[in-house]
Amino acid sequence: MLHPRLTRAILAAAAFLTLVPATHAAELRSADIHPDDYPTVQAVRHFGDLVKQRTNGRITVKVFSGGALGNEDDSIEQVKLGALAMTRVSSAAMHNICQTTRVPSLPFLFRSKEHLHKVLDSEIGDQILRSCEGAGFVGLAWYDSGSRSMYTSKKPIKTLADAKGLKIRVQQSDLSVAMVEAMGGNATPMPMGEVYTSLKTGLVDAAENNFPSYESAHHYEVAKFYSLTEHTMTPEMLIFSKRQWDKLPPDDQKILREAARESVPFMRKLWAEREQKSRAIVEKAGSQITEVDKPSFQGAMKPVYERFVTTPEMKDLVAKIQAVK
Incomplete structure (x- = not known):
């Protein structure tokens, strides 16, 4: 039997799945286990603001924080099914789903925060994100999780x-x-x-x-x-449902990718402040x-x-x- 939260999310997503092909208008639902004031939650909300602005309000993002839709494993399953558009999770939660995500979690791999950022912002980071598509996830961005x-x-x-x-x-x-x-x-x-x-x-x-x-x-x-x-x-990942992604036109996909990337420096600034x-x-x-x-x-x-x-x-x-x- 499906978890009640998962059942509700699947029903809620049905409207999205039928609406997108006709009008390309939607409210994208995203989940996070952290509280409202946490940098990852604020970063996804910033991402949503950029998307709303660039689509003239046609696409919006609603973030369910504080584990309202379950733990990270619950969120990942909902995204895979298309019941959620996206989620922010620790890449550790993806290790058994997309094995290349294990690489940036290896102990003592990165020499410093600067080394980590340089790697994730390069083709290396993009390669790891792309490797998750076969499992049903479109990787949009890497967020910080400190050491x-x-x-x-x-x-x-x-x-x-x-x-x-x-x-x-x-x-x-x-x-x-x-x-x-x-x-x-x-x-x-x-x-x-x-x-x-x-x-x-x-x-x-x-x-x-x-x-x-x-x-x-x-x-x-x-x-x-x-x-x-x-x-x-171990960095955080912003991942999107491939089922929902494939229903979006290329122009909207481009907007989402660019907004996600632009949310990264915003998140890193918040993260550095929050760590201190x-x-x-x-x-x-x-x-x-x-x-x-x-x-x-x-x-x-x-x-x-x-x-x-x-x-x-x-x-x-x-x-x-x-x-x-």
Whole structure:
């Protein structure tokens, strides 16, 4: 049986699917698990403003934030079915659907935020976005998600040895699980919405995420030790339903692509501001920010690369990314 939210979304999408071929007018529905003031939500709304302006109001975008239409897996399924026009998700949520999305999630692949941006803004980033079309998704843009680090409820992680045996919440991704296992931790995949309670009750000892998520989800209240492992810079993806995309005329597709790309610098500016604000909030609340012995973590990642960088295309992408100066 379909989830009630999914059923409602499918029924709502029926009007779009019948209306588009005749008039090319529509309200595009988009989903996000983050709250209204989160940079990804604001960026998609900015994208919608650009689309509305350039189509003279013919196409509009409505963003359902705060997980109103379910978690990221729910949103992805709705987009694939055409029940939602689009969604913003972590690329980690796409790992088992479009395997090339695993590449930018590989641990310690990017040397800096500048390196990440240079790669994603190049043909390398476009190649990964295009590779998802066979699975039913049109990749429109990459958004920032900062660097992910470990945070714990009992004691800080300073070296690889400190992670050994800890029950660590990870995203529902085989790559994320393997990374934590390579650190010696016990990976516990679960949806974002369950993490706060799991940390509070001791179901998990730790989790890993960026500063804005650590702050906005209030995880800092139950996990005071934030260790700057900065193990991944897994980016966010703005993906569109290929079923709905193929019903749009080329001119509208062009408008959507251009508006999505133009929303990227807007999002990055908001993200940089939000990272600073979130770090200040958690530090004021008593969180302890700890530097780590990063080389000890990097040295444990070889098995992860061997397991997940398996195709010639993925190996080529990794080599190209590492060569970007």
